[in-house]
Amino acid sequence: xxxxxxxxxxxxxxxxxxGLTTLLLFIIGVPLAWKLSQWQSxxxxxxxxxxxxxxxLPPTVLGFxxxxxxxxxxAPGQWLSQLFDGPLVFSFTGLVFASVIYSLPFMVxxxxxAFNANGQRLTQAAAALGxxxxxxxxxxxxxASRAAIVSACALTFAHTLGEFGVVLMIGGAIxxxxxxxxxxxxxxxxxxxxxxxxxxALMLMGITTVLLLAARWLGHRLAPRGSNNxxxxxxxxxxx
Amino acid sequence: xxITLPLFGTASTTSDSTGLSVTxxxxxxxxxxxxxxELPASGVFGLTGPSGSGKSTLLAALAGQRHCRGxxxxxxxVWQRGRRALATHKRTLSLGFQDSRLFAGQSVADNLALARRxxxxxxxxxxxxxLLEAFGIEPLLYQPVELLSGGEAQRVAVLxxxxxxxxLQLFDEPxxxxxxxxxxxxxxxxxxxxxxxxxxxxxxxxxxxxxIQLLAQRCLWMDSANLSAPxxxxxxxxxxxxxxxxxxxxxxxEARVExxxxxxxxxxxxxxxxxxxxxxxxxxxxxxxxxxLEAGDISLSVEKPGLSSILNCLQVTLVAKQNLTDGRxxxxxxxxxxxxxxxxxxxxxxRLELREGTTYFAQFKAGSLAGL
Numbered sequence: 001x002x003x004x005x006x007x008x009x010x011x012x013x014x015x016x017x018x019g020l021t022t023l024l025l026f027i028i029g030v031p032l033a034w035k036l037s038q039w040q041s042x043x044x045x046x047x048x049x050x051x052x053x054x055x056x057l058p059p060t061v062l063g064f065x066x067x068x069x070x071x072x073x074x075a076p077g078q079w080l081s082q083l084f085d086g087p088l089v090f091s092f093t094g095l096v097f098a099s100v101i102y103s104l105p106f107m108v109x110x111x112x113x114a115f116n117a118n119g120q121r122l123t124q125a126a127a128a129l130g131x132x133x134x135x136x137x138x139x140x141x142x143x144a145s146r147a148a149i150v151s152a153c154a155l156t157f158a159h160t161l162g163e164f165g166v167v168l169m170i171g172g173a174i175x176x177x178x179x180x181x182x183x184x185x186x187x188x189x190x191x192x193x194x195x196x197x198x199x200x201a202l203m204l205m206g207i208t209t210v211l212l213l214a215a216r217w218l219g220h221r222l223a224p225r226g227s228n229n230x231x232x233x234x235x236x237x238x239x240x
Numbered sequence: 241x242x243i244t245l246p247l248f249g250t251a252s253t254t255s256d257s258t259g260l261s262v263t264x265x266x267x268x269x270x271x272x273x274x275x276x277x278e279l280p281a282s283g284v285f286g287l288t289g290p291s292g293s294g295k296s297t298l299l300a301a302l303a304g305q306r307h308c309r310g311x312x313x314x315x316x317x318v319w320q321r322g323r324r325a326l327a328t329h330k331r332t333l334s335l336g337f338q339d340s341r342l343f344a345g346q347s348v349a350d351n352l353a354l355a356r357r358x359x360x361x362x363x364x365x366x367x368x369x370x371l372l373e374a375f376g377i378e379p380l381l382y383q384p385v386e387l388l389s390g391g392e393a394q395r396v397a398v399l400x401x402x403x404x405x406x407x408l409q410l411f412d413e414p415x416x417x418x419x420x421x422x423x424x425x426x427x428x429x430x431x432x433x434x435x436x437x438x439x440x441x442x443x444x445x446x447x448x449x450x451x452i453q454l455l456a457q458r459c460l461w462m463d464s465a466n467l468s469a470p471x472x473x474x475x476x477x478x479x480x481x482x483x484x485x486x487x488x489x490x491x492x493x494e495a496r497v498e499x500x501x502x503x504x505x506x507x508x509x510x511x512x513x514x515x516x517x518x519x520x521x522x523x524x525x526x527x528x529x530x531x532x533l534e535a536g537d538i539s540l541s542v543e544k545p546g547l548s549s550i551l552n553c554l555q556v557t558l559v560a561k562q563n564l565t566d567g568r569x570x571x572x573x574x575x576x577x578x579x580x581x582x583x584x585x586x587x588x589x590x591r592l593e594l595r596e597g598t599t600y601f602a603q604f605k606a607g608s609l610a611g612l
Contacts (some may be wrong), residue, residue, distance in 0.1 A: 121341055122341065122343060122344070124305055124328070124337075124341070125337060125341035125342075125343070126329075126343070127305070127327070127328035127329040128303055128305070128328060128333070128334055128336075128337075129334050129354075129358055129401070129404045129406075130329050130333075130334070130359070130360060130404065130406065131329060131354065131358045132329050135358070139343075139354060140343045140354070143343070143344075143345040143346050144343060144344035144345040145345070146345050222345075
């Protein structure tokens, strides 16, 4: 297979974006899902809807609002520009920022399902042995939710790999900076370079399939055998 | 005059009580009858009563896992005052749940290690080993908890709580799924022995009155959300009977260990020797052992019987007779300051012409002493 250097670059950029997004979302998603699962307030539903929005909104809608948010014409954009030492529009940092928002439900939903199923019972049991809440999260809840964590990370990674609309709106197609595989593929099709498009599309499909299979296998291995806990089921595709 | 109240959540010396003090505790279940409870800093207390009377709710409220109002103090530390409550993990207690709630995704050993790691009074290594052996958990140590049977999970959950060794230990029907013979012969003597060496205040909730009789001297009774003060066991047995909750009649008897020969344990009951032929083996001379005697296992004679394979023969005084609904007679017998029951047929009672205040001979086999 003859793949151009620019396409390799796009592939590397895509993997870097997906990896970084998954890592950041894991750090954000675990405490967020945990707090949400413990929160009894009616505001919880509002927050859950907000987190789920990127699932149902067309990516261009999200991209449009992010474009406004990043715009140096408004205060948030100015502040973000200062914070990240340059405008976020058409930059890799902006892409990471957007991906974190865009893929948030893919990390939070599987974790929330697992924490809702077992979280309260296990944290109560932990507290009843004198284990403080944060230790209960790290030492009791996370080990009990391993299968869900694998699911959440695999979904987040795979979903970020295929991101298109948001990148198009705020990232553009700067090679080595914001030109991810989906954009490069789109450009190949527009230029009627079907051979190159095939090669990229097949590669992305291969990577995603292997990733999901690996996650499923790992989920099976980590899921406690003989258990009928909701979280224990290997759930790649908990969202459908 | 200025009144100093104990500081919230911190140790204070203004209160005299070092045990558990509960006043005016109200949950959604007992709005009309606030719970009051005074218990010492150590000792084992049973808690029983009909299903749905609120026993689990009481334990959850004590642990701070159920919304309630009132005042709870333990070891001079205020846990709850009015609606202000100390978080569960800051209370020096442990609570075991009916459904075991082992930490999923971890091995039995991990579960136990975690409980010990957060213990405020960690047990010595050799004590942990002794408990592991007594509970028969050693072969299960490296199994994922999901693979355990219901009974095994309950044994691990109780052990996890013992490893935590909290000053106040609350148990909610902890051995309901464990094989009865194993509970009576092995686990209860181990628990009694453990709490004798590592004193704690223990509240043991159970529908199995045998468990309570073998572990506790006194028992709390809860009925329609009414909580009693600690009661003597015979009174609780009567209440269970009147609710149709009690099944067979077993009496608790205490005796001192005299010797152990050829697997036969000799016990001293107020100067009379009695024998038990199934022995857990961890008794030492001078220990006090408690056991249960099934009313149906006891036979009565008017004259001292001759040599017999039945090893135990006690001279007893008939205190009272009571007609049972199934046609049998329940006899209340006294020997060496202890009271126990024997059930015999009406025909036997008539043939022997039993009279209250008269002395008879009660016989029972060495194998019928349960709970040793």
